[in-house]
Amino acid sequence: MPILKRMSAALILTVGAAMPAMADDPATCGTVHLSDPGWTDITATNGVAAVVLSALGYTPDIATLSVPVGYEALKNGQTDVFLGNWMPAQQKFRDDLDATGDIEELVQNLEGAKFTLAVNKAGADAGVADFADLDAQKDAFEGKIYGIEPGAPANQSIQAMIEADEFGLGDWELVESGEQAMLAQVGRNQDAGTPTVFLAWAPHPMNEAIEITYLSGGDKQFGPDFGGATVHTLARKEWAASCPNAAKLFGQLTFDIGMENVLMGKILDDGMGAQNAAKEWIAANPEAVKPWLDGVTTLEGEPAEDALMAAVAE
Structure with a gap:
């Protein structure tokens, strides 16, 4: 290879290595709308989601809505994601949403409930x-x-x-x-x-x-x-398609009974805010959050794990 070509190739590789991976989500995905029926378990998991989203450069917007109103908000596009689809107790609401064809399940986020x-x-x-x-x-x-x-x-x-x-x-x-x-x-x-x-x-x-x-x-x-129940994360299909990076995060955001008991205890017994409780738990369990962030970036395309751990250390 001529010297000039080799230098050009090396320059391209160097510049490319220095540039962060581009995020998949446009700026319009910057605010993520969720709902909370006022149940401490969903308040806790929404708190976790809010901490992670904020660390990644998103703005979480959590509305307190009763279960029926929350499902209507998801169906009507007023919210993007719901972490509290308890099944089979909410089968009627789930059937109604599924019938629209506008909602998809991203993950079963809890079992053993x-x-x-x-x-x-x-x-x-x-x-x-x-x-x-x-x-x-x-x-x-x-x-x-x-x-x-x-x-x-x-x-x-x-x-x-x-x-x-x-x-x-x-x-x-x-x-x-x-x-x-x-x-x-x-x-x-x-x-x-x-x-x-x-x-x-x-x-x-x-x-x-x-x-x-x-x-x-x-x-x-x-x-x-x-x-006996499982809990599922639902999202609007249009939102998930438009915001694949955030959707990937929610598709990997899962919990367990022990974790939620700890978080809910901090909220109910210790009087902590949900996001403060989540920050404390994440800081103490850095290995547990790695699967959540696999293949996920910040909104600006930076490594997600570094951003999250820096945020919870503040």
Whole structure:
């Protein structure tokens, strides 16, 4: 090769090596819209997503929306990603979204979850271990089942059970409130020794704070294995196609029960903000985040892992 050609080739290689890989996402992908139904587990995972997105140069925009409104927002293009598709409890909403053809599942982000009715220690001591045991103890339970926010699919399942008089519960009352209000009431009842039946789930630090007995017999309402569930990440197809770098991140962003219990404990018990809890966890578990960032760059095309670890070290 002539000297001039060799020099030119070397110059091209040197310049090319010095230039960062170009990000796949245009500037229009800079803001990522998510929703949070007010559940601490999704608040925690949204916190993780927000920390990673911010470190990579994106701006997370998280709206607090009830489950039905959140699904409508995803369907109507007001949000881009939802980390809280609990299945099979949200099958009805999922079917509605799938029918539009505009939504895709990016990943199953959690397995080993469960979600069904449970009783506190006083309820278990009263002999309640199954849905069918409840009605015989109606007076002790004051005929109340404590649920979460209005419109939640789990509440709908409970209300349908009451209206159908299943297990003799036709004259019971569903008390709807947010997660924190429900757990505060359960805590007060526990301190008073009052039998209480309520929606319970894992992951959640309630499983450490309250002596919980998950009830059998609710397979029809919540699914087998005490409402055994998986959680999925959904995104708008148009967004995922337009923003492949961010979509790749969300397609690799997975969690486990232990991690979420820790994060939720920091939020609920220690009063930490979700993003501060996520930063602390990521800084302490650098190896765990590597799979999330495989093949992902910052919005500017720089290495994602370096940017994230620098951000959580601040």
